[in-house]
Amino acid sequence: MAAAERLVVIGGDAAGMSAASQARRLKGPDELEIVAFERGHFTSYSACGIPYWVGGAVTERDELIARTPEEHRARDIDLRIRTEVTEIDVAGGRVRSRDLESGGESWTGFDKLVVATGARPVRPPLPGIDAPGMHGVQTSTTARP
């Protein structure tokens, strides 16, 4: 039997998965379906720890991951990694998403929506800021730069 309501979460890191996890604590899967979209490979990772991984103080990237997609799924959260939300149709109560592996697109309806896509860091206008080898650090990646 389908759940009475569906919560859609965009963004699978701290804010998004905290919201999803708290919603699941409050309502079981019969009451609430939870679908979370994350365009990256990881969920619930420590962005704060990325510089320590880049620098080698943290040797294993997985040490930065507090909860994997599989662990979220085991708590009845339909977690879709490598899936980017490309459009929000507020009036229609649905989001359009693209599977970044296959390129396939689909719409998913929602009753409630959490947008937890983070922020874009400011790059100060310093000489050489766009030079080759200068990278911003924000989301976790599959390989150490």
Ligand SMILES: Cc1cc2nc3c(=O)[nH]c(=O)nc-3n(C[C@H](O)[C@H](O)[C@H](O)COP(=O)(O)OP(=O)(O)OC[C@H]3O[C@@H](n4cnc5c(N)ncnc54)[C@H](O)[C@@H]3O)c2cc1C
């Ligand atoms: C290098 C660094 C060091 C930091 N150090 C500290 C610290 O010491 N102390 C502290 O308190 N905070 C620190 N922070 C800040 C902290 O990491 C952030 O406040 C926190 O990660 C914000 O969580 P968030 O879920 O709001 O956003 P994010 O962590 O940015 O997560 C947003 C997620 O949404 C996904 N996403 C974005 N758009 C889409 C889309 N259209 N479709 C699907 N998915 C999408 C992204 O891939 C990302 O995984 C640091 C951050 C960085 C980058």
